[in-house]
Amino acid sequence: MDVEIALRAFPDRVEIRPNTMTDVWRYSAEVTAGDSGVVEPIEGSYLGPTFRFRRGQRVRLVFDNEIPDESIVHWHGLDVPEDMDGHPRFAVPEGGRYVYEFTVDNRAGTYWYHPHPHGRTGPQVYAGMAGLIIITDEEEEALTLPRGEFDIPIVLQDRTFDGDELAYLPNGMMDRMLGFLGDEILVNGRPDAAFAVATRSYRLRILNGSNSRIYKLAWDDKTPMTVLTTDGGLLEAPVSRPYVTLGPAERVDIWANFAPNEVGATRTLVSLPFAAPEMGGMMGGTATLPLGAGFDVASFPITSVADSTDALPDRLSDPGFASVDEAVNVNSPRVVTLAMAQGAWTLNGRTFQMTNVAQDEIATHGTTEIWEFHNVGGGMGGGMMGGGMSGGLAHPMHMHGQQFQIIDRSVDNAGRASWETVSNGYVDDGWKDTVLVMPGEKVRVLRRFTSFPGLFLYHCHILEHEDMGMMRNFRIDTP
Numbered sequence: 001m002d003v004e005i006a007l008r009a010f011p012d013r014v015e016i017r018p019n020t021m022t023d024v025w026r027y028s029a030e031v032t033a034g035d036s037g038v039v040e041p042i043e044g045s046y047l048g049p050t051f052r053f054r055r056g057q058r059v060r061l062v063f064d065n066e067i068p069d070e071s072i073v074h075w076h077g078l079d080v081p082e083d084m085d086g087h088p089r090f091a092v093p094e095g096g097r098y099v100y101e102f103t104v105d106n107r108a109g110t111y112w113y114h115p116h117p118h119g120r121t122g123p124q125v126y127a128g129m130a131g132l133i134i135i136t137d138e139e140e141e142a143l144t145l146p147r148g149e150f151d152i153p154i155v156l157q158d159r160t161f162d163g164d165e166l167a168y169l170p171n172g173m174m175d176r177m178l179g180f181l182g183d184e185i186l187v188n189g190r191p192d193a194a195f196a197v198a199t200r201s202y203r204l205r206i207l208n209g210s211n212s213r214i215y216k217l218a219w220d221d222k223t224p225m226t227v228l229t230t231d232g233g234l235l236e237a238p239v240s241r242p243y244v245t246l247g248p249a250e251r252v253d254i255w256a257n258f259a260p261n262e263v264g265a266t267r268t269l270v271s272l273p274f275a276a277p278e279m280g281g282m283m284g285g286t287a288t289l290p291l292g293a294g295f296d297v298a299s300f301p302i303t304s305v306a307d308s309t310d311a312l313p314d315r316l317s318d319p320g321f322a323s324v325d326e327a328v329n330v331n332s333p334r335v336v337t338l339a340m341a342q343g344a345w346t347l348n349g350r351t352f353q354m355t356n357v358a359q360d361e362i363a364t365h366g367t368t369e370i371w372e373f374h375n376v377g378g379g380m381g382g383g384m385m386g387g388g389m390s391g392g393l394a395h396p397m398h399m400h401g402q403q404f405q406i407i408d409r410s411v412d413n414a415g416r417a418s419w420e421t422v423s424n425g426y427v428d429d430g431w432k433d434t435v436l437v438m439p440g441e442k443v444r445v446l447r448r449f450t451s452f453p454g455l456f457l458y459h460c461h462i463l464e465h466e467d468m469g470m471m472r473n474f475r476i477d478t479p
């Protein structure tokens with residue numbers, strides 16, 4: 001083992017807002033053997049510390065669950081064996097321990113960890129249990145990307161306070177159907193985020209760690225967004241977008257250049273308004289900051305002149321993509337229909353069963369397949385809201401076990417108007433583990449089953465949908 005880490009989840013009281021103590025559940029970690037630089041707290045944050053792993057490193061994490069609830073830790077985006085993946089069937093009770101051992105074998109980029117007990121992921125992440133995993137590799141080390149203090153984590157979450165305490169209110173069926181939306185934006189667990197920067201380039205590692213909010217991220221001065229990575233690490237080359245659409249669990253690393261700015265100026269990262277998908281008349285539910293509203297995310301006051309900078313590389317990595325013709329089902333993609341049925345969000349009409357897989361959820365190890373996520377839109381087929389519901393919701397679909405490629409997307413006429421307000425911000429050029437599927441949208445992805453065999457999850461990463469059962473197992477069998 002190269003490094004051993006003791007990881008705890010425990011209740012605590014922390015200062016999120018100035019001079020106010022708030023109850024949270026949080027992670028802490030300590031290196032018990034090996035390089036102590038592997039654990040790095042985010043300054044001023046109660047979120048879990050960042051794990052800085054190197055590709056090829058062998059790690060052992062001993063997880064002690066000290067919260068009054070069952071829990072298990074999932075390493076979102078990492079390729080690990082099935083019993084190391086934090087599947088809910090391995091959840092341990094309060095006082096329980098789970099020992100993880102795996103080799104880090106992912107591309108350089110930004111990943112994260114969070115709890116995954118069935119039905120309880122939403123409230124546990126909401127209470128504070130989440131942290132970043134940063135992976136480096138040789139390919140990345142050869143590049144001149146901003147490092148150290150010029151490499152800034154930005155974890156986006158929305159929260160609602162009730163007095164001093166965090167309020168998690170998806171109590172009613174409707175709130176859970178819609179997904180939780182907080183009325184305040186926290187960055188790294190803090191309100192009113194401001195990062196003092198110098199006149200140089202920075203790498204901003206942005207994770208949408210929100211339970212259900214979608215962000216449409218842009219610079220207030222209309223500078224295009226320069227994207228270095230998606231979920232599965234470095235792109236082949238940087239890409240530029242007018243804005244970046246980021247669904248729950250998705251990540252992008254942005255190259256931000258403050259060199260043209262004057263000391264004393266401020267640039268602001270904002271979330272632009274968009275036409276949020278609606279569910280009949282139920283849009284936004286009771287949220288005071290509804291989905292699709294615009295707001296400021298973080299400000300970057302330029303406070304000093306830098307004496308050096310890092311230029312943007314033309315080329316970042318060799319992604320090693322698979323080709324569509326490798327797929328064993330080129331002419332008959334596996335279709336996963338996202339829809340409401342019998343008052344629940346479903347995948348092909350089914351909800352989660354702890355260890356079951358259906359016949360059409362079994363793949364063969366060593367193969368490549370096309371999967372098509374089809375968000376049919378509203379509650380067609382007589383959902384709980386009957387015929388009164390139209391439009392539907394966006395679902396960020398996540399697959400465990402291995403990163404995939406996005407082949408293409410299409411949208412139907414009913415969904416088009418809303419889709420067009422976010423689709424220029426999709427970054428489909430790199431490896432992904434989560435893909436936003438808007439109402440009426442079909443997304444085809446190419447997925448290899450070459451990592452580990454076994455039972456893994458795929459689910460919607462709106463945590464309220466996941467907790468309600470918009471999650472299934474798939475099984476990779478060795479031939």
Ligand code: C2O
Nearest residue numbers: 074076249398457
């Ligand atoms: Cu980030 Cu199955 O989760």
Ligand code: CU
Nearest residue numbers: 075076077400
């Ligand atoms: Cu995951």
Ligand code: CU
Nearest residue numbers: 395460462465
């Ligand atoms: Cu969903």
